[in-house]
Amino acid sequence: MKILNNDLLPALSGKLTLPEFDRETLTSSIVHIGVGNFHRAHQAYFLQQLMEKTGETHWGIYGVGVLDQDKKLSEALNAQDCLYTLCEKSDTEVAKDVVVGSILCHSILSEKRQEIIEKIVHPGTTLVTFTVTEGGYNIDDTTGEFLLDNPMIQADLANPSAPKTFYGLLYEALRQRRAAGIDPPDLLSCDNVEMNGSVLKKGLMAYTQQIDPEMARWMEEYVAFPNAMVDRITPVTSGTDREYVAQQYDYADNCPVPCEPFILWVIEDTFNRKRPAFETLEHVVLVSEVRPYEKMKMRLLNAGHVVFAHMALMEGHEFACDFMNAAPFDPAIETMMREEALPCVGDVQKIDVNDFLNNTLLRFKNRAIKDQTSRLANFTSERTPKFILPTIADNILREGKMSPLLTIGTAGWCYYLSKNEGVVDKIAVELVEKAQRAVAGESRVFVQELEAIFPEVLRQNEPFLALFDKALSAIKTQGPATALTSFLNEYY
Incomplete structure (x- = not known):
């Protein structure tokens, strides 16, 4: 059975929903850290719709996995040209299956550290987004303070040029952008965390303060951290999901994503850089206060x-x-x-x-x-x-x-x-x-x-x-x- 990839797309026309833009023109102004199921059911799906509506195919995604446990997914995605099948599941509503093609590539931090840093430093990267889970923000649930004693954080503080955490990665990339006179990208959390942008800012500022207080002041003035609310029930992928795709469409997809039809994204419109035209999308709400x-x-x-x-x-x-x-x-x-x-x-x-x-x-x-x-x-x-x-x-x-x-x-x-x-x-x-x-x-x-x-x-x-x-x-x-x-x- 053939595996899902770019070459297979013409043969799938009329069988399920396919990307309605030329993937050969796809470039990535967005770096996303934490490419799990939720990101692929939510933000990546919205960005596909946006590129289809606007024709602005520079809003593709460069995916990053910070954890070594992300390697299996990374290999599966890259083997499929980063295409995957999004399978809406409902027993009462109209549901559809969609091949999503908004992700351009996926890299693991420990394997391609320098390439990832260079990608974030590049002036064409104007937005960095995150789904790192609630625990990934390294904030103490009781005190609300940043956990500086985390061994991974300590390792990054001791060797900032070779980061192992996303905080260390952001610091090093933003430091290089500042040194080169390049405006910083906006940083948008897409995690199911209350006031997620503020949480991200607190963690990054606390980390940066330990190394370079002046850099922290620069971030405070020039980096935007919009808050956002995200909503879509997205279960873990099972063998049944892979079997469904194979039986229904006669191709192998090793990383399909099941989800419900409902989707919602509420975003504070507090960006500093030119952002995607979110206002063109249904089920995206731009607000002043989330x-x-x-x-x-x-x-x-x-x-x-x-x-x-x-x-x-x-x-x-x-x-x-x-x-x-x-x-x-x-x-x-x-x-x-x-x-x-x-x-x-x-x-x-x-x-x-x-x-x-x-x-x-x-x-x-x-x-x-x-x-x-x-x-x-x-x-x-x-x-x-x-x-x-x-x-x-x-x-x-x-x-x-x-x-x-x-x-x-x-x-x-x-x-x-x-x-x-x-x-x-x-x-x-x-x-x-x-x-x-x-x-x-x-x-x-x-x-x-x-x-x-x-x-x-x-x-x-x-x-x-x-x-x-x-x-x-x-x-x-x-x-x-x-x-x-x-x-x-x-x-x-």
Whole structure:
């Protein structure tokens, strides 16, 4: 079976959607660091659409992998001329398969360090973008400070000209641009991180300050770090995805990407350099302030995704679409979003929040997207303080009102941790110890002693603590699903 590549494209005409621009004219004004599935389902797809609409084929992507574990994907992409199949999956909406061709090449930092630095230094590179995951920004979750003691960061500080991290790479490339009198590129984070541009700036400035405070002042004045909100559910690629492409189109693709049809990108229009004409694209929103959009997404979609994941996992639901379609989780998620989260979101310009909520519920139930429940249940100590607890606190501060469903979801997390069965979290040992004490009878220690997770308004609020006690007791005595049903019936 032939492998997907440029030469195969003419034979695929009429079978699926292909790039509608001449790839021979493709050049890369964009360097992207962290070419994972989400980038390829989101930014790379948008840029293909942009080049098709505008004919500006210089907005191609030079991909960079910072980690050696990226080598396998890099080899697969380059063997396919960096083409891949984006497969939209839906059981209710019109979905399509698209060959995406916006990535020009992919390089690994440890293998092509000098070439990558030269690419970023080149005056034609006007935008550097990132999907390095939340943990990749090297920011302490508790203090919010840059982790200077990270051995990789220390190695780069000791030898700045041979960087191993993306911070070291950016510093060295920007240093060379400044020395050559070349304006810096804009730096745009595309990670699912709150105020991602500000987080990127904090890390890069902290790193640079250790080497050259004057360089840090130059960055502060001349480098733009727009914030952005990104949204598209994108599972891990499976063997089934590769088999689907082979059976459907009679070619081999070793790195297809499954995703849902829904897509959204909200970007602060605070660029310094000439940017891509994002305003020409559907589902891209340019704004002056991204925070209201992030709040809407975190309080509705992100909270809805994870709040009952641990309870669903204990009830044997392997995939998110399974429990999102099953009682009591289905009505509980919708009720939580409408009654507890929505009042805290507020108005969001250019978007109907009720439409977003309704669409989110449909997206959750999409049985064609096999998003593992275990993935949603991982690293909850990072997610709960951002997605769930702020709504509980807001309802208390605004109206003195409790949030029973968000609270029992938090108690479900505690009960899951107490079992200590495959817990994946940066502070797993501490979480399990507190959870086991809570389930054994000291229920409030889970809230009151995890000060880095639970804000003071919750640690000291007697009605919330009492409701948490009640929720944890119900789960212990009745089981997760029955306890959730009881809370739904009692409070709503």
